[in-house]
Amino acid sequence: MADPIPTAPDGADPSFADLIAARPSLKMDALDGLLLEEVPLHRIARECGTPTWVYSAGTLRRRYRALRTALDDAGLAATIHYATKANDAQAVLRVLATEGAGADIVSAGELRATMAAGIPAGATVFSGVGKQAEEIVFALGQGIFQFNAESAEEIEMISAIASGMGVEAPVSLRVNPDVDAGTHAKITTGRAENKFGIAFEDAAALYARMASLPGIRPIGIATHIGSQITGGVAAYREAYARLAELVRGLQAQGLPVRRIDCGGGLGIPYRDEIPAPPEALAGAIKATLGDLGLPLMLEPGRWIAGPAGVLLASVILQKQAVNRRFVVLDAAMNDLIRPAMYEAWHGVLPLSPVAAKAETSPADVVGPVCESGDTFARDRALPMLDPGDLVAFLDAGAYGAVMSSTYNARPLAAEVLVDGSRHAVIRPRQTPEELLAHQRIPDWLDAVPAAPEPAAS
Template identity: 45%
Template sequence: MNHFDYRGGVLCCEGVSLEAIAEAVGTPVYVYSSATLERHYEVFKQAFAPRDTLVAFAVKANANIAVINTLARKGAGADTVSQGEIERALVAGVPPERIIFSGVGKTEDELAFAVKTGVHQINVESIAELETLSQIAASLNAKPSIAIRVNPDVGAGGHEKITTGKGDTKFGVSIDQALQYYGRAHSDPHLHARGLAVHIGSQIKDLGPLEEAFKAMRGMAERLRAAGLSIDRLDLGGGLGVPYFNEPDPPTPAEYAAMVNRVFDGLDIGLAFEPGRMIAGNAGVLLSRVIRLQERPTRPIVVLDAGMNDLIRPAIYDAYHGIKPVREPKGGAETAYDVVGPICETGDLFTRNRALPPLEAGDLVAFMTAGAYGATMSSTYNARALVAEVLVRGDKYEIVRKRWELKDQLALEQIPSWE
């Protein structure tokens, strides 16, 4: 469910017309619904009640501090993969004890920052990282909580580039390595070995691979306890898919929770989750304006003022996004279009041969399900302005990221003095 509906013939975000936002802020612009963010978090959290769980929003999905703050006020934690994301979470109001730090390439400085911050846990992904973290903790006279990230050799996800649980990906360590490394961490006086972590992919629409991975995690926890090692938490990652309007709906949070509860029935252990897309995906749209139509022998091309620098997912993942005219169509025949942006790249193509209501220059359109991995992956390629972001609550809205114009970009650069 989302809160983007036609009201009086105009597409609105909650109680605000997208036409009004486009007129005041310009396009392209991302628009987020507070009500949708909050509802998706609450539906996910409540699916596991009364079990106490940590739901740590995956900051990489949407790193805007206003979005993170909206979720933090509901009790959400943050799953982070860089010092920058940790700092964003802190600024947004997420307490350190609800922050998870993941990632294969944590630098020594980043690890030291996480230790000094006192994050909930650091997910360790190699023996080299484990040893480095131990040395850092010793130097800081600290004892950080850690989990070992497991690669269970179970792949899942909507695209090969977002599948993270196969044995040949860069993430985590094998089951045998994880058991060995956990024992090493458990005996380390500078580390507090707390648990195991897993994340097998993104945009998962079949619970089968998740259940297989989770059964492996339970088995590992039982083996560690049988060996006399304490373990009190499992981080089960994220990855639950969202509907992109062109495919069957993925499993609901309730169906997901039922599977999780079945797998871990009778095992006294804390659980953490790292949903990102599931919470933010349908909470945002990218609003764009038609520059012109170009006639072609095959079919007309719709040229928008949004490009792949604003929404890169179709270019790198062949991702599908529903496209809705902001003015409600009056019915009648649709037209097949190729929809492109202004970037000087053939790959700047949002969709090919898409049936849409007739469009004209100046029309506004909204890319649906764009709240995750949209603005957070945007750039200034072709010296374009960095896309703005707006957050809506009820009948109010605020700009939560200003458009970063060329003058802002040039202020960070200079011609060398020897010139």
């Protein structure tokens, strides 16, 4: 079953104990402090430094299996295609590949990554609004399972490329059902004003056009209404009901519909949200699409990977301003950009068992980057923290490392996988030398003159 949900009084942040209780992979040990599975996180910080991403293989498996079981128990013939954009670490992909997951990708780079980790192209869906010609050629050459086409122009391009290669491209039409999923404006994808998919009223005619083109093998209908959906399953029901209406209309015209891609987007509890469990999503799918008798697909990303990861950081210093206490960390917005980009909330836990029980007071948690937006949390209840103390950002396994950058010439953080009592570095910390290694100075630029000697005092 899915992980429990944190509880807190109305308007209050969850306590440290609440956050830990709702995350089965975490435990606060009286001696070793915060554990991920069976590994003390302070040990990883000591070995690898900070900031460092740490992922739980057990959580990846548990959540994948919970979704798999919900679909099976609902009697749905459905395949799961992990949304690679959430976390494309090779070790994460390998864990899911061994569970039997397919992949959902949005670039040729992600296709190369998933294949390298053991997920074949024949189990991979290629989504995205801007597939380039060379990416389409590459995917066809690898035997891609399905393209989710998002425009009439893209369909024409796929037809021309596939015909020129002498192959048929399996293409599903991504339909925008104009349904408001009630999520953040920057991660909604199923409304009429979003860039994704085909307008519902245009879909039937475009599907018929697609079926007449050379080099195209029509596969079915796809949708995806947004990410981090926590308002129950009503939006899913509305979207899937529209899909069912469309599919029946296409079948009445004698057009082939072989499967339906239901997308992803199921949310996770970062703070105290109460997202629908996978059983509710499976029920919504069965109620709206089950009687069509077609194979189904899902594309979860965050739901699987988000709760599997933490970001470790060290305290640089505490700064006491006139009316605020600032906890300055060595992690920054270039590492975890979600709070700056989405106003996202992440639990912040001290690793020390003593600090976790100490008296708290409000503090702003910030990084060292030269941006006011380099703020992780405001007025967060935290104990007094000394330089070198360690904290963990929770639920950082999705849209964390994959969105990180080297802004302010800060090297990319290390990544570690935990599996039971074992742990291993899966991506070493980038060195300053590696950060500069691929840059070049044109030979026509003059050499830098020697700096003048400082004047004698």
